[in-house]
Amino acid sequence: MKLIIAIIQPTKLEAVKLALSKVEVYRLTVMDVQGFGRQKGFTEVYRGHEFTVNLLRKIELQIAVNEDFVEPTINAVIDAARSGPEGAIGDGKIFILPLDDCIRIRTGERGPEAI
């Protein structure tokens, strides 16, 4: 089992949910976050290097999946969250974390069938 964390542009949320449902991933948790990167925003100078720090609204998805669903989930998120064939700066990032266990509160089921 893995916990997939994806940070995407808010405008891509509906497309990502649809793409996930097409690979039979129906359960996910979504939260509003702020992303910092280097693209746009205020500029700072440090040790003679100028760099740019920005704060932008993003959406974070948390998706717990069984092993067979890891690559389909990643591909669905990439396909739906990328801006056009080339992609655009700030399109987002996906993190894959190990997941030791999962429990469905209603039934007490544990492990892969509880995902």
Added chain:
Amino acid sequence: MKLIIAIIQPTKLEAVKLALSKVEVYRLTVMDVQGFGRQKGFTEVYRGHEFTVNLLRKIELQIAVNEDFVEPTINAVIDAARSGPEGAIGDGKIFILPLDDCIRIRTGERGPEAI
């Protein structure tokens, strides 16, 4: 050490906090999230299958614990977050993630005593 992530119904937060304190788990982080499942909400048809996607307010708890506290914490969350003895659809999910290290910022303590 484990990081326990629990997604519960907002109405159950107070009961869950009380249940956690009874197993001597006093520290946790809470955030507002939106949950997607298959229970209620708008219906879509895909490849001839109709399925339902919903977006509901949930609460996410993040609770870092030492090994001896993992099962008591899980049981406390299940007991307090489940709707009645049978439970109800949407009662929530618990994820257990491995946690490599923990640091208390005030003291610089690391590892299990910093939890």
Added chain:
Amino acid sequence: MKLIIAIIQPTKLEAVKLALSKVEVYRLTVMDVQGFGRQKGFTEVYRGHEFTVNLLRKIELQIAVNEDFVEPTINAVIDAARSGPEGAIGDGKIFILPLDDCIRIRTGERGPEAI
């Protein structure tokens, strides 16, 4: 690769971002959370012990880094988030989680170069 989760006082966010940029950590995700601890707040009595539960606004940072950046990142967060040399109760906590993989959505790059 590690996912570093830091929960800090909201007043320390700007200082922490600056400290991170000084160790060349420019990318992070930030969210508003509520922290529960034992310092201030309402008091409850349980089995004859009185204890105090509080709910306070905190900021959670999620920072994915390569191995060489783990200790510099931890030190930057501690230095900037601690209140004075002694620190103050509630200054925050850092969690280090294993991170299996990372993908840049724009390019499809994976692993350490996608961080």
